[in-house]
Amino acid sequence: MLLGIAVAFVSTSIIEKKATSNNMDINTARFMAYAAYQRAKESIINSNALYQDIYPVDTSRNLDDEERADLIANLETVITSSETTDTYIVTDTGITWSYQQSTDNEPNRWLSRLSYAAMADPDTPEAKEAFWIPSSASDTTIDDSELYHRFDLMNYTWDEATVTSFLGGDTINFDDNPGATTSTVIPWLKNWEDFGDMGSATAARNQIIANLIDYCDSDSAATTDYDGVTSPTYVGLEKCPYINEIVLKCYVYVSYVGSSSGGPGFRLRLYVTPSVEQVNLYDESASQKVEVDVTAMYTITFSWYSGSWPTCEESLAATSPDTTVTTNSKSYSASTMEEFYGATVSSVSDNIFFQVSSFRITNITVKLFDSSNNLQDYSIVLDSPVTCDEANVSGGFGHSATSPVFFLRYEANDSRQNLLSNDWTYSTTDSSLGSDNSNFNPNPGGDTDAEPTATHPWEISTAYIADTNMQSAAELGYIHRAKAFQTINLKTFNDTEGLLDTAGGNAYADGDANILDQVKLDTDISRNEYINLNSRDRYLFSSLTELYGEGISTETAVSALNIARPLALYQSRASILANSDLADVPLELSSILYPVQETDTEREQVIGDVITGCEAMNQSYFIIGLGESFRDVVNYKQYDADIDIVSSSQKVLTKMQKTIGSDSSKVVEFQYLSD
Structure with missing residues (x-):
């Protein structure tokens, strides 16, 4: 066409x-x-x-x-x-x-x-479905030996993919492998450099790849390295409700129980009643099993009527019974779970008085499983000690002691980024269970997606999971970038990273449009139907923007292309979106290509469809x-x-x-x- x-x-x-x-x-x-x-x-x-x-x-x-x-x-x-x-x-x-x-x-x-x-x-001479990796930053001449097959988004076997298998893929040279039709990795993701909110580039890279896999695969199990024991380092975003808020109602109870040595012994119990809020961003209701784990540490000292006070540092762990919660489409669910406790017994002979001090909650973890017990979401809400002075109680032989009730409240900002404790905010306000969190701000400006119309989490334009192979490269813009309210940024070409074999995702503002050079949507190794961005016929490009860009006039598109055209030809189709803040590159076209689109998705729909309909020949x-x-x-x-x-x-x-x-x-x- x-x-x-x-x-x-x-x-x-x-x-x-x-x-x-x-x-x-x-x-x-x-x-x-x-x-x-x-x-x-x-x-x-x-x-x-x-x-x-x-x-x-x-x-x-x-x-x-x-x-x-x-x-x-x-x-x-x-x-x-x-x-x-x-x-x-x-x-x-x-x-x-x-x-x-x-x-x-x-x-x-x-x-x-x-x-x-x-x-x-x-x-229109036949164009290879290939992307160029120059031999050096000064290399300006495209040699056939420097061309590589694009990654086929539509036909990759996503249901069999893992983060490890994806990273183990190769960029396949176009000429040296005549039987090949696709590379098996996307270099822009493999070479990822930005830390996001994950603490390291490796962790962010793995999380983004897991998100990509779960966007495309057909199952309901999150792609993760969770082994059932050790906390995961990444959990992909499946089409399911996510953990959004947790409130713990707690108190401590200490009682005399005797000891194996015949002397007095004391049992300390931490009672926990959790309330967990889940948010469903999607258009299908879902039932999940919720599990909450809490660990604590404290100091307990003992004494007789006189004499020294032996001191013990003790810990306890408490795990909730399974609770099944159903969350309707595009809404919150807030469930108060059954009370549970974790306990330890202190046995110190010849001491009849005790005193608990330095009581602190050291870890709070929440997990969501589907009906087949597949992990769907995991949040390390707390992983550093929080002192709870209300739990510091004292008593003696034949007596028990109960602390006042105390609460711990934590909220996620972007529920799609909720794995690590730094994704959670301790709340000193009353519970917001069942409503928007007090820290929820989907359109903070700066280096985030544009979401001016979102007032609830399910109104975020990029809150979408296909659960099938991509039909458009624009869908890459739905993939969460491992940082709150950031998805892969197709609006800008990162000219600093460029096209080198080391190029990978960096700061959000620098852009990720480079990835559009490296992907395709079929098994073909060449094509004739495309627009050459280096053509002097500006109307070819404007005709394409009219097809895909609502509200984009031919006059505007022609003007945009004139302004943006560099003296030299574009070296890749995505480089037309080069960042205007960098020297010696064309103006960023994105602001002209989508004059009437407001949200991140609307903007990137234009970019993805237009650019993948083009080549730089x-x-x-x-x-x-x-x-x-x-x-x-x-x-x-x-x-x-x-x-x-x-x-x-x-x-x-x-x-x-x-x-x-x-x-x-x-x-x-x-x-x-x-x-």
């Missing part, structure tokens, strides 16, 4: 040329127009027929290609129908005219007119030059359209190519055309 659109636009569009520009295209076109004039002049002199209509011998080959013939006819029509002038000008149709005066002596007075037009080549274009001679019958040094008659003319057709990494153009085809 895109090819048809491209041809349609080419057949009616002429590229504007600026006479004051140093652009190589203009210099070449002027040269060719002058060459046409010289040919016509030579024909006149050789024929000794200055005042007669003489046409040059046909030296052109037959043009069998209909598109080529239509293109030539279109250019000729524009040239011959344009108004004339006596100076170099550039009209809206992109034609430059010049007049030459041969002599002041009548009757050998004559005029020559030079004119040209240029147009993008409508032919060598730029080919046609130049047609026309040289004409006129007898200057009246009005010396002035062309009179109805009186001064063409005595001879010559057209020249040249196909030029500008190569990526080169500042010059080369002649691919050159031919004289007959009328």
